[in-house]
Amino acid sequence: MTIIRLWLLVLIMTGISWVIMKLIRKPMHIGLIFLFWIVAILGSTALLYMVSVWFVSSQ
Numbered sequence: 001m002t003i004i005r006l007w008l009l010v011l012i013m014t015g016i017s018w019v020i021m022k023l024i025r026k027p028m029h030i031g032l033i034f035l036f037w038i039v040a041i042l043g044s045t046a047l048l049y050m051v052s053v054w055f056v057s058s059q
Contacts, residue, residue: 010034021033
């Protein structure tokens with residue numbers, strides 16, 4: 001269920017960012033914005049997971 005929430009967050013942030021970029025007249029391809037949010041959200045989630053596993057294994 002958590003992964004579905006993360007994908008929903010990625011889609012919502014992609015839409016919001018795309019609209020904001022259109023409003024400030026600096027349009028970008030929606031695919032690039034989507035890839036950015038995938039890397040930002042899912043990458044930070046994976047990094048936090050790895051750090052927590054490292055902390056648990058060091059005890």
